[in-house]
Amino acid sequence: MRYLPLTDTDRTAMLATIGAASIDDLFADVPEAARLDGPIHGLPNHASELSVERHMAALARQNTVAGDVPFFLGCGAYRHHVPASVDHLIQRGEYLTAYTPYQPEIAQGTLQMLFEFQSQVARLLGTDVANASMYDGSTACWEAIGMARRITRRSKAILSSGLHPHYVSVANTMAKYTGDTLETSLPTLAADTDIDALIAAIDDDTSCVVVQYPDILGRIADLTPLADVCHAKKALLIAVVTEPVALGAITSPGEMDADIVVGEGQSIGVGLQFGGPYVGLFGCKEKYVRQMPGRLCGETVDADGKRGFVLTLSTREQHIRREKATSNICTNSGLCALAFSIHMTLLGEAGLRGLAELNHAGASAAADRLAQVPGVELVTPVFFNEFTLKLPREARPIVRELADRGILAGVSLGRLYPGEDALENGLVVAVTETTTAEDLETLATALQEVLA
Template sequence: MRYLPLTPADRIAMLAKIGADTVDDLFIDVPEAARLAGPIEGLPAHASEMAVERHMSALAAKNVSAGSAPFFLGAGAYRHHVPASVDHLIQRGEFLTAYTPYQPEIAQGTLQVLFEFQTQVARLFGTDIANASMYDGSTACWEAILMAARVTRRGRSVLSGGLHPHYGEVVRTMAKFTQDDIISLPAKMVAEADDAAVIAAIDDKTSCVVVQYPDVMGRIPDLAAIAEAAHAKGALLVVVVTEPVALGLIEAPGVLGADIVVGEGQSIGVGLQFGGPYLGLFGCREKFVRQMPGRLCGETVDVEGKRGFVLTLSTREQHIRREKATSNICTNSGLCALAFSIHLTLLGGEGLARLAGINHARAQATFERLTRISGVSLMNDAYFNEATLILPRDAREVVRELADRKVLGGVSLGRLFPQGEGLRNGLLVAATETTTDEDIEAFALELEAVLEGASA
């Protein structure tokens, strides 16, 4: 039985309140050609449960899953080994069913987990504080830009050409509703990050400059130099980290002058999961704490002097008036934050450094083998576990042919930057601790065959 609590009069009153004539007016931002005018053509009206299950299973069987083939995809989502203990612990009832800790007296476990998670993220990022997680990395990036605008009272943001284009799209989409001025620098397929272009774009109206570290092509920008230039103009440096394992080897952004550090926590504890749910990380300087979005858990003592945990700051619209909120994204990905925290606890500081070292070594082995193939060269001067190969032909075609040969051989820059100039031969390749010598050799042999076939 359907539950329809609103009457036609209710709907008319609600539409009148927001200034819309019809419900269709709420969808004006969706192109008319993309709207359904009726049932989807070719889709059967109904089928039995067993028939649908068989059909969906057959479709799923056409996929090449991450664990069934040599896997070299990255570009913001990375395949790492997640210990079985992580999945075991997050499925315990007290964690799996826990929700927002509105009542601290009955939510001490949830609050403690979030407090420890915050501590881990702050130490990882080199920031004074971190919040109790965000929805994902891309929305955390946008929240950082909003925060920088509140802190500086400016509305102009500069996005590095090395920022993941999907993050840039999220920022530009959200900025349509805030009238923020977003300056997106072009992506260039060059050996080193174009720090000079980023610095040149900062002026007296800039609220923040957003730089990815390592960037989307695997390069490592000079954060200290960019931070100095930004601060000289009264702007903030926002750093985006899509591969937090890299911070086991390279310096933390906060130590290099970043004011706000955001990122995607998927690499640690969460897994690929067909694209989500993922986990947004957010850290900043302590002096900006009251402008930080999300929530902050704190440690205190109760009336008997016993250690306890509370929500110290809650600046989301769930807790306070909408116009006072620093964020209207309510999801804090608590279960994914727990998975991240468990995995990072199991690793410890030394374990994370060792894991990062293995990742870099696996990437070195991968690129050493692939660049022995005629016509293939490495663009990067430096990288962590991901870098850009330059191929003798369009990388999009190569990726498709490799997939037909059961090798998931990276992400083409032409796919990430469809409008980008001079990027179509770039192939972004990632290797992690899950990459074996057999995977590398299979990739190399199939890539060689694909390239030779095209030249024959």
């Protein structure tokens, strides 16, 4: 809750200073139709702090809590166990900031953490360099498309049908103002990815190809042939990773010669949090580093020869001339990046690989069990911790009925692609180390009852 300490006299003086007659004058640019003409209906004009806390707590109790019910949701946001030590350490004074440190002489702890974060992300994604994070995976994806335009001086991007539709939506919104042409299509409920179609679509006007790995249906493809054709046509390959835990088990996109690798880091160290804040990952080949948006922390020595850390590159309009900036939204999510880095440090390479093995083993068992339910077909035979099922009828009402039974069964493709009849029977199921055998059996039994 906000605490507003200003008196009427304070507000009047502030308005007079800026030359406004009333607070309403500050909203003159907002269309009148979008403004409230009075109090919000049904809400009291004021209430005590205690009564507001009680009311909000009562509303919160209506939520379905992930840890209290079987949970199989994924599609870009994943429920993993976050050690209690992560929350403890991010609150230490030498680290605690939600944003970027501007004074290196008093922010060495945060800067060193960001330097370590960059090292971890670069190794995870298989890239030469990584920046100090971005807002989230979807905006990082768009920034990569813009970066490809600057490098290739072309403006046609080919987006895989397996790219998350929310990422596609963000890219389409931004492209309205940049002149980029985005080509994409819808996925099909089939085991094969669209790699061959992407290869066939690349021409001399293509700036980049954007492919998700694993894709929205959980499918995993070898990106090497796609990278080879992209480079033959002088286009860039951009890989999007929404589940970084997968890179503990499968080859990283950088190792398959992707030029830019972006992703969402939420599943390592950052809870679901009702959709945010999250943390965007961004890495690329070293030769493109000066076109990379965001900030880059570097290691140096001070006047006494002692090791120190600084912001090396800040290619943002806040720091340099607007026309030279790579982006004006390329901040970094400092607190979430810190949580990511702490969790990665606690895991280490062996721990991450072990976590990935747990996820894959659990998902494999779940796929086998759910495919035994009459009428259910497994669409994706090769996957990491997320796979797609084809149900005998529309998945969306089935998901709703299972939710009413206290089971969060997955994400229906009808929700992601409304109005697309060919996809409405698809159900994307995610399994992590937090999923128990009892959870799986509960889902399988309930699904069979609902479909009967």
